[in-house]
Amino acid sequence: MKMFKNKISLISVGLLLMSPLASADVIWSADPEVNAKVEDSFKRLDPGNYPQDYCWDRGDEAGVKESSVSTIDDPKYGTVWKVNKPKMRKRAEFARAEGQVNHYSAQDGDDVYIGWRWKIDTEDGSNIKDEVTVFQWKAAAPHDQNYPLNMEYDGTLTLNAFGPNYEGKGWPSQRRTVLWREEIPQDQWVSFVVRVKVDREDFGGIVQFWYNGEEQTLANTKFKQYEAKISKDGKTAFHRTGDGKFVYPKWGVYNRKSCNYDASAYFDDMKIGTTLESVMPL
Known part of the structure; x- marks a missing residue:
């Protein structure tokens, strides 16, 4: 049992577990203390489609150790997931919240909150200086966006929205707008909640974001060909969040720039729910 739970009495825990609201609002979770197999909560660990995912x-990945997932005992949070992507590998990601025990498949019109606790480091202690992708709200091909949302890290973490490309020309980076950024040291636990209302209409979806328990102000920065629409108070981005055959979350370490690093991402308290309170990491 995680250390913060030790401060709660057994009676309180029992009352929490019996609460129909708490159980109903969480529609997916991935707690390695409860379900230790990757396939219990995820469709798979995606280590890359070698040799195509070079x-x-x-x-150039021949002879390089495989990407992997394991659990470790964190001194603060107990048993957590560790996803490792070696140098010269391009990908190590939890793919889809579609496990054999815990299962969630996004549908058009869904309005969900995705929460998790996270940190990142490198096995040799080197600094990550190139933007590596650590979260994707991914679209299954054929698609017009590929990934409507992602998060990238190079010492600074960014939440990014990508506009649709209906003509099929150019690179996704040309349609990226940075909604939020924050400097975060390696090997430091932080928490996120992303609200995603799934909609295929231009600017029909909703994105909101909480960092370490606080709702964040969003804005269009470093954009080129695309800007999301931002509410007057800056708390909501209106953006096309549904794309392709379907959309789904991915967590880990990914992209060509990540090939430079033997990097590990750590995950705890991973949940998807219908309310903010149900998924907010404690």
Whole structure:
């Protein structure tokens, strides 16, 4: 049992577990203390489609150790997930919240809150200086956005929205707008909640974001060809959040720039729910 839970009496825990509101509002979770197999809560660990998912030259990952997932005993939070992506591997990601025990598949019109606790480091202690992707709200091909949302880290973490490309020309980076950014040291636990209302209409979806328990102000920065619409108070981005055959979350370490690093991402208190309170990491 995680250490923060030790401060709660057994009676309080029992009352919490019996609460129909608490159980109904959480529609998916991935607690390795309860369900230790990756396939219990995720469709799979995606280690890359070798040799197609190469770094710079086709076949350059030959002989490199595989991407992996394990659990470790964190001194603060107990048993947590560790996803490792070695150098010269391009990908190590939890793919889809579609496990055999815990299962969630996003549908058009869904309005969900995705919460988790996270930190990142490198196995050799080097600093991550290139933007590596650590979260994707991904679209299954054929798609016009590929990933409507993602989060990238290079010492600064960004939440990014990507506009649709109906003509199929250019790179996704040309349609990226940075909604939020924050400097976060490596090996430091932080928490996130992303609200996503799934909608395929331009600016029909909703995005809100909480960092370490506080709702964040969003804005269009460093954009080129695309800007999301932002509410007057800055708390809500209106954006196309549904795309492709379907959309789904991915967590881990990914992209070509990540090939430079033997990087590990750690995850705890991973939940998807219908209310903010149900998924907010404690």
